[in-house]
Amino acid sequence: xxxxxxxxxxxxxxxxxxxxxxxxDWEGYYTxxxxxxxxxxxxxxxxxxxxxxxxxxxAETYAEFSSDRLMFTIEDLHGENVGGVNLNSIDEKNxxxxxxxxxxxxxxxxxxxxxxxxxxxxxxxFERRLNKFNECALEGNEGSIGMLKKVGCVQEGVRRKVIYTxxxxxxxxxxxxxxxxxxxxxxxxxx
Numbered sequence: 001x002x003x004x005x006x007x008x009x010x011x012x013x014x015x016x017x018x019x020x021x022x023x024x025d026w027e028g029y030y031t032x033x034x035x036x037x038x039x040x041x042x043x044x045x046x047x048x049x050x051x052x053x054x055x056x057x058x059a060e061t062y063a064e065f066s067s068d069r070l071m072f073t074i075e076d077l078h079g080e081n082v083g084g085v086n087l088n089s090i091d092e093k094n095x096x097x098x099x100x101x102x103x104x105x106x107x108x109x110x111x112x113x114x115x116x117x118x119x120x121x122x123x124x125x126f127e128r129r130l131n132k133f134n135e136c137a138l139e140g141n142e143g144s145i146g147m148l149k150k151v152g153c154v155q156e157g158v159r160r161k162v163i164y165t166x167x168x169x170x171x172x173x174x175x176x177x178x179x180x181x182x183x184x185x186x187x188x189x190x191x
Contacts, residue, residue: 010123011072016115018072018085021062025073028081028104030055035105041141042102044163044170062086074103074116082107085116087124095131097124101147114147121151125179132178138163139171152185153177 011018033039033050040046062071070087083103090097099120101113124130135153137144149155153175161169 011119012077013115013119016074016076016082016112016119018074018116018119020065021059021071021073021084023056023059023063025081025084026052026055026059028073029058029084032102032104038102038105040165041138041144042100044138044172045165072116072120074101074112076107076112082112083116085113085120087120089134090128090130092130095129096134097128097130097132098135099124099133108143113143114150117147117151121177121182125182130179132176133182135175136172137175139173145173148175151177152181154181 006012006017009017030050030052033047033055036046061067062069065071068088068090072085073081074083074085075081081104083101085099085101088098088100099117101116103110103113121133124133133153135148136159137148154177155173156176157174159172159174162172163170
């Protein structure tokens with residue numbers, strides 16, 4: 001395949017780019033399923049052991065943007081797969097949506113998740129005409145809480161003791177961000 005010129009590509013910033021999931025991405029998905037602490041924070045549960053068939057099915061299901069969950073692979077500018085992000089729970093009538101993100105263990109703490117969410121926020125707000133990003137984080141998930149605050153989310157509340165895992169009940173911390181708040185935050189950062 002010919003070298004791709006990404007200079008005018010919408011789905012990127014100066015450190016990452018988003019692309020469609022490809023068949024070969026099943027291996028990364030499969031491998032990530034062995035990171036139980038991270039998966040527990042993401043899924044709010046301990047998952048059953050992963051299977052290769054399930055991982056391949058995941059890649060096949062989401063490869064063509066053919067579902068209501070728009071799944072992307074996050075890659076660095078060298079083309080290395082560093083995680084995944086998705087736009088989900090889209091409610092066109094009310095203009096609301098959520099975003100899920102998982103950064104591979106070796107790539108956490110480098111801002112890739114924050115960057116990927118920012119790209120999807122721009123798409124949701126300025127291309128899809130959506131108005132409100134709603135998300136929640138499991139109590140103790142400091143990485144996600146910090147990331148949500150970094151993109152400008154406001155803590156809107158707490159659903160107390162609603163998730164049972166690891167032998168106890170946990171709170172879900174609710175966050176939100178409107179298009180107007182996102183525009184204001186980005187205006188401030190560009191000044």
